[in-house]
Amino acid sequence: MIKIDAIEFAYGKQHVIRDLSFAADAGEVIAVVGPNGCGKTTLFNLIMGSHKLSKGTITVNNKNIDEMSARERSQLLACVPQNLDPPEGFTVGELVMMGRNPYLSLIEWGKPEDFLIAEKALLKTGLTEYIDRPLDYLSGGERQSAFIAMALAQETQILLLDEPTANLDLRNQAILMSLIKETSRQNQTTIIMAMHDLTLAAQWCDKLVMLLNGSVYAEGLPEIVLTVDNINKVYDTIVEVQYSTEGNRPIIFNIEK
Amino acid sequence: MVYDTCSNQKLSYSNKNRTIYIRIARRIVVGLVVILAICIIASSIGAVYIPLSDTLAIVINKIIGIKVKTNWPEVSESILVNLRFPRIILAGIVGAALSISGAAYQGVFRNPLADPYLIGSASGAGLGAAIVFLTGLPLLALGGGLLPVAAFVGSIAAVTLAYFIGRCQGQIGISTLILAGVAVSSLAGAITSLLMIKSDPNLRPLMSWLLGGFSGSRWVDVFILLPYVLPPMIGLVIYSRLLNVLQLNDLHAQTLGVNVNRTKTIILLAASLVTASAVAFSGVIGFVGLVGPHVVRLIWGSDYRHLVPMSAILGAGFLILADLGARVIAIPTELPVGIITAFFGAPFFIYILKTKKRPQGN
Numbered sequence: 001m002i003k004i005d006a007i008e009f010a011y012g013k014q015h016v017i018r019d020l021s022f023a024a025d026a027g028e029v030i031a032v033v034g035p036n037g038c039g040k041t042t043l044f045n046l047i048m049g050s051h052k053l054s055k056g057t058i059t060v061n062n063k064n065i066d067e068m069s070a071r072e073r074s075q076l077l078a079c080v081p082q083n084l085d086p087p088e089g090f091t092v093g094e095l096v097m098m099g100r101n102p103y104l105s106l107i108e109w110g111k112p113e114d115f116l117i118a119e120k121a122l123l124k125t126g127l128t129e130y131i132d133r134p135l136d137y138l139s140g141g142e143r144q145s146a147f148i149a150m151a152l153a154q155e156t157q158i159l160l161l162d163e164p165t166a167n168l169d170l171r172n173q174a175i176l177m178s179l180i181k182e183t184s185r186q187n188q189t190t191i192i193m194a195m196h197d198l199t200l201a202a203q204w205c206d207k208l209v210m211l212l213n214g215s216v217y218a219e220g221l222p223e224i225v226l227t228v229d230n231i232n233k234v235y236d237t238i239v240e241v242q243y244s245t246e247g248n249r250p251i252i253f254n255i256e257k
Numbered sequence: 258m259v260y261d262t263c264s265n266q267k268l269s270y271s272n273k274n275r276t277i278y279i280r281i282a283r284r285i286v287v288g289l290v291v292i293l294a295i296c297i298i299a300s301s302i303g304a305v306y307i308p309l310s311d312t313l314a315i316v317i318n319k320i321i322g323i324k325v326k327t328n329w330p331e332v333s334e335s336i337l338v339n340l341r342f343p344r345i346i347l348a349g350i351v352g353a354a355l356s357i358s359g360a361a362y363q364g365v366f367r368n369p370l371a372d373p374y375l376i377g378s379a380s381g382a383g384l385g386a387a388i389v390f391l392t393g394l395p396l397l398a399l400g401g402g403l404l405p406v407a408a409f410v411g412s413i414a415a416v417t418l419a420y421f422i423g424r425c426q427g428q429i430g431i432s433t434l435i436l437a438g439v440a441v442s443s444l445a446g447a448i449t450s451l452l453m454i455k456s457d458p459n460l461r462p463l464m465s466w467l468l469g470g471f472s473g474s475r476w477v478d479v480f481i482l483l484p485y486v487l488p489p490m491i492g493l494v495i496y497s498r499l500l501n502v503l504q505l506n507d508l509h510a511q512t513l514g515v516n517v518n519r520t521k522t523i524i525l526l527a528a529s530l531v532t533a534s535a536v537a538f539s540g541v542i543g544f545v546g547l548v549g550p551h552v553v554r555l556i557w558g559s560d561y562r563h564l565v566p567m568s569a570i571l572g573a574g575f576l577i578l579a580d581l582g583a584r585v586i587a588i589p590t591e592l593p594v595g596i597i598t599a600f601f602g603a604p605f606f607i608y609i610l611k612t613k614k615r616p617q618g619n
Binding site: 077106 | 277496499506511513558560562
């Protein structure tokens, strides 16, 4: 599906990503974790093609993304960035329809099936009643959902979410994560998320990729990656890890004084 | 907020939104009818009042070509056909042009205050046109094209300059762009004045042209202007959906498959061509590009698929009425139309400045 192979990237002389490799299969939910500045957002920008790789390759379905047009890439990869910049004066429905742009020619404003797909994305994210509401009037969490609905309407094989739960309360975190899980299972979508909440990542993701200084420090099942040693080393802190009674998933407590 | 994943709810959005073409088309038709009514009423009013019934009869006979009553005074017909009709139509086209390019500039720069006048595009076009005026080249050289082409070059140069001055680390703030535009505008204005002082004392045509206005408009102006403004205006309407996507930030728009740089360049070129052609025939008139699009925003929201065509229609109506004001407020003299547009436009500018929600950059 998506294969990231020994990529490197530097801002000027500062190496942000070095020799980073991992792969994800169809239908997998992956969390990329690591401390601030470890290269998560840069990695996403590289996958989306907004930065050029200095070395290595990223391939989707065995095709190098560097050789794809913006349009081709937008039909395979969707991204919800961390800092959302909602366009002023637009409604939720109008925003979600923008997700259909990769499939529309210059003179098309949307075929009936495009509206249907947009509507299904709204239904999935629970925003059906918000169709005509201006984005400016939504709460942070609702706005986040609107952008996720737009990405769902893009109907891509790979979905990148940068800190999707950052603005959400406990209940909405769970609702969003189950939506993500369901999407990946139903449509065989590969979902890659940058996450700070390790317990949440452990609970919902199939696989974790832990970054340190721009390369992969540990990778695999949550219980394998989220060990006390790994976390203490990567985050430079002191934690305690316990395991949930249901599913034996790691729960992380920060005990640094 | 509840995520409802059950899928047997009735899907109504698709039905509702399938009709977006129809809704927009209906608004455009209604808008055009209103503009036609404004044109006819504006034709009746002036230094010489012509009864509405005569105006209507003349329109139907002369323009549509159906014979109805023909007992109007000959002088009325002459005033309408030779003076007022071309003037009003030219004002309408220029208003539509300035307003649609205002909407396009606002979309590309993601800046609600962008207006051909405020970002320097109009003054740049003015300078380009003034150079042609003063070099004594025949104005109708290149099939009437010299003036618009010179204005176009000036307009593009000014917008590009303002853009690069206002840009800071790849970001461009709302206020910096306007400040840069004002600086470029002043510079272009100063050069224009300098050129005037250094040249022939017989400057009356240039002076009155620089003040902006439509007195002395002829049918030939309308016919020369139309082929310059109509194709890029249609282009802007076609690009209106992409203007929507450009309202996301550039990186995000790119992930939706938009070639951001190419799209922005095309829209800027089209908007500048429209502005330049309008300025070449009317002089520099401010604020039309601000009033038109913002009235549309207040009524119908920010969707550019409505905003672009409806801005053109509202801009046309606004400038026809402003020109009517310029003609009749101080009879027998005429005011420069720019005074009227500034009178309405400046408070608008202040209103937008005070209510804009996103203090971008600096």
